[in-house]
Amino acid sequence: xxxxxxxxxxxxxxxxxxxxxxxxxxxxxxxxxxxxxxxxxxxxxxxxxxxxxxxxxxxxxxxxxxxxxxxxxxxxxxxxxxxxxxxxxxxxxxxxxxxxxxxxxxxxxxxxxxxxxxxxxxxxxxxxxxxxxxxxxxxxxxxxxxxxxxxxxxxxxxxxxxxxxxxxxxxxxxxxxxxxxxxxxxxxxxxxxxxxxxxxxxxxxxxxxxxxxxxxxxx
Numbered sequence: 001x002x003x004x005x006x007x008x009x010x011x012x013x014x015x016x017x018x019x020x021x022x023x024x025x026x027x028x029x030x031x032x033x034x035x036x037x038x039x040x041x042x043x044x045x046x047x048x049x050x051x052x053x054x055x056x057x058x059x060x061x062x063x064x065x066x067x068x069x070x071x072x073x074x075x076x077x078x079x080x081x082x083x084x085x086x087x088x089x090x091x092x093x094x095x096x097x098x099x100x101x102x103x104x105x106x107x108x109x110x111x112x113x114x115x116x117x118x119x120x121x122x123x124x125x126x127x128x129x130x131x132x133x134x135x136x137x138x139x140x141x142x143x144x145x146x147x148x149x150x151x152x153x154x155x156x157x158x159x160x161x162x163x164x165x166x167x168x169x170x171x172x173x174x175x176x177x178x179x180x181x182x183x184x185x186x187x188x189x190x191x192x193x194x195x196x197x198x199x200x201x202x203x204x205x206x207x208x209x210x211x212x213x214x215x216x217x218x219x
Contacts (some may be wrong), residue, residue, distance in 0.1 A: 069204040075197065076101050079205075080149075082191040088156055089168040093187045095146075095153040096165055100188075100205040102146045103127065107181040107202050113164045118142065118150070 071079065080101055083093035100110060109132060117127045125147045127140040142150075150164065157166060157174045166174040167183070184202055192200035 069197070069200050070207055071101075071197075071200075071204065075195070076205075078195045079191055079197070079200075082194040083187075085152075088172045088174070091149075091153040091156050092165060092168055093191065095149040096184065096187060097191060097205070098146045098149045099142075100184075100202065102143050103140045104206045105140070106133070106206065107184045110184055111163070111165060111179050111181055115154075115159070115161055115164060118147075118164070 080094055080097035083097070084090035085094055096110060099105060099113075105113070109130070113127065117130055119126060119128045121128070121139075125142040125144070127142060129137060130140055131137050154160075154164070157168075159166065159174070163178045165179050167176045167179050169175050188200060188202045188205065192198070
């Protein structure tokens with residue numbers, strides 16, 4: 001208890017407090033193993049009373065509320081189906097929202113994604129060799145229903161190389177070789193308003209990665 005209070009008094013975050021408490025328990029376990037109970041010549045490394053005291057240290061309480069918006073599966077499905085797919089812009093927005101929801105991409109990642117990143121691995125599709133935040137390289141699985149929405153957009157827009165998402169002119173034609181992060185923000189805001197959700201931001205979709213659970217029968 002005293003150790004926990006001491007850590008909290010340092011005014012670090014509660015996650016850091018929990019890490020310190022866990023580290024203390026881990027060190028106690030290693031010292032206990034090194035002491036070799038049953039071997040008297042090593043028993044002075046850590047007394048039984050001290051070891052018991054460390055084990056009794058409780059973690060810090062988790063306080064506060066969950067930040068941001070967290071979509072349910074039903075809300076996620078309503079969101080990516082909100083755009084009008086009769087229009088080219090609607091097809092793009094639908095594919096973009098599906099990708100954000102299912103793959104948890106950031107805005108800047110979505111607008112820099114290219115066709116070369118989207119590859120088929122055996123019988124599954126994935127975004128491969130993707131360099132994300134802090135230079136981490138990862139492979140992101142792409143559910144079948146998301147690939148279907150992407151392909152519908154790509155076919156309608158006639159895109160066969162370069163970036164996946166492009167600007168769409170008011171007359172219903174693509175132009176330029178990409179789109180901005182601000183455009184993604186507007187797409188999320190407009191679609192969320194259409195289904196009655198307020199104050200929804202693109203990063204909220206990243207929190208609510210729903211993947212294939214949104215569609216019945218999808219593995």
